[in-house]
Amino acid sequence: MSEMSERLLRGTSKPCGVSALLVLEDGAVFRGSSCAADGEVFGEICFNTSLEGYLEVITDPSYAGQIITMTYPQIGNYGVNVQDAQSEKPALRGLVVRDLCTTPSNWRSTKSLPDYLREKNVVAIEGVDTRALVRHVRDHGAQRAVLSTLDTDEASLLAKVRASESIVGLNLAATVSCEKTYEFDDLPERQAFAVTSAGERRHKVVAYDCGAKRSILENLLRAGCSVVAVPWDTPAEEVLAMDPDGVFLSNGPGDPEAVEGTYTQVEKLLGKVPVFGICLGHQMICKAAGAEIEKLKFGHRGGNHPVMNLLTGRVEITAQNHGFGLLFPSLGTLVPELSGGFKGHEEDLRFWARSRIAPVVQNEKFGRIRLTHVNLNDGTAEGIALLDIPAFSVQYHPEASPGPTDAHYLFTAFGRLMDGRDDYLDIDIAADRLAGWTFGDVTETIEVKPAMTEGGR
Structure with a gap:
């Protein structure tokens, strides 16, 4: 491969992270790659169905003690503007995504989401079949989970997660x-x-x-x-x-x-x-x-x-x-x-x-x-x-x-x-809901038509 080809490949391809593993307490295993900080974290697995607002989700203090799965397939595509953060540092335990974007496009973006997660020492995994994971949680309920980039032995992680603390009864x-x-x-x-x-x-x-x-x-x-x-x-x-x-x-x-x-x-x-x-x-x-x-x-x-x-x-x-x-x-x-x-x-x-x-x-x-x-x-x-x-x-x-x-x-x-x-x-x-916004002229009177009656048009 020529030097030019190698430069193009480096500039347009996302490097593959080290192997990472997500293990639930009922024995379900999901493999992927590390896409942020290295580490091993424990928390309750949950999922969020928002199509946007991932930074607000990640920095919401209400996620303390939890490993968040984002159901939308690509997360990070409009980058990060730290002014949108809901707290000084993320309180979540870990993040699970299908694909984490490393090259965002947005006029307000100041950095990529992977860079932000590494700065905040957040452990994250990508390459996971998040649809299968969400279906599993919906069928079997929220439960303890472990996310690790350090230990990829399924039996070892299963033993660890079953010995971990539940968020039930904790004053988070x-x-x-x-x-x-x-x-x-x-x-x-x-x-x-x-x-x-x-x-x-x-x-x-x-x-x-x-x-x-x-x-x-x-x-x-x-x-x-x-x-x-x-x-x-x-x-x-x-x-x-x-x-x-x-x-x-x-x-x-x-x-x-x-x-x-x-x-x-x-x-x-x-x-x-x-x-x-x-x-x-x-x-x-x-x-x-x-x-x-x-x-x-x-x-x-x-x-x-x-x-x-x-x-x-x-x-x-x-x-x-x-x-x-x-x-x-x-x-x-x-x-x-x-x-x-x-x-x-x-x-x-x-x-x-x-x-x-x-x-x-x-x-x-x-x-x-x-x-x-x-x-x-x-x-x-x-x-x-x-x-x-x-x-x-x-x-x-x-x-x-x-x-x-x-x-x-x-x-x-x-x-x-x-x-x-x-x-x-x-x-x-x-x-x-329009009060306080400047998108267009919201002072214009809005005509509300009566509901359609049976047989009417």
Whole structure:
């Protein structure tokens, strides 16, 4: 081969990494090649179905303790802009992809994803049949896994993973929370070309940082809030002494049962100040109310999960990242006169979506609680509103990093709750999702046509 041919080959071909192995605790084995840092890591295997936003996924603190499989076949093709990172360093244990792009193309890219992963010492494997891996996890459930570039002996790794620690019962939120209270007032210029400036700060919000993504706190700023973040176990008395207009409970990783230092404080806050929780924060409100939390078979992770708002009948396409979920019947007994006359709970909550009813239960601690949102994929609970005190929560991420903007209205709803409005969730989500963006003229009136009647055109 000529020197020129060799140069062309080096410039257009991706070098092959050393052998790497992914072994699950049930004995499933997936071989591939190392494409980032060398090492051996243990965690719970999971998968994310997002088509884009891989950097936001990788830097989401909610992935602490997990090995992420990306279902989209090529990851890294638009590179990395570190301004899009959701935390200073990735909290995940490892990354699994079909193909990792080494030559990205994007005007905002500052480096390739493989380079970024090596800088952050993230162990990753490519060349894996991710479709087969995802099918296996869907059939057999989430489980412990080991990813290694150092040991490629199947029997050795299987013994190691079966001896490894489960994330069930671990307080992973404590590992990714802030160490001390701080004021968050940072709106970077990364989206200045598309997003308008933040408005007047009308509300003071204290945010429990259980692993908060930057973009969530940024959205609170854009919704007119000043934000003070506090560690996951900050006593309620200290929070109330700050005299906030509202308290926000952030996303976070792992088993909510283990985050007692947060939900015991939330129990003291409910009824004394408006509260809004998302993801783990939603589970903290549920735990404070005495609810049971179940571990889902393989969780919800991705930017394409359909959720029905039972109050409006609108369907939101949502971004999600959680492996545990609320058992709605455990909140209390149904109130028939507020639940369409129905007296018994339904295991599949899509019953309420089909019936167009937002059922209400009587909770022993906090009075009436309404189911507001339901997942249309599997019929699990996605949101609640406490009717006798100012508090509500959702299981998903409303800030669209990554994912759709359908649920952005929840930040507006929080502001309205702090204003004392009873109709805080009565919002046109189609109009709200355009607020603050400068793509085209969004001030133009949008005509909403009535739904087609039977036999009509």
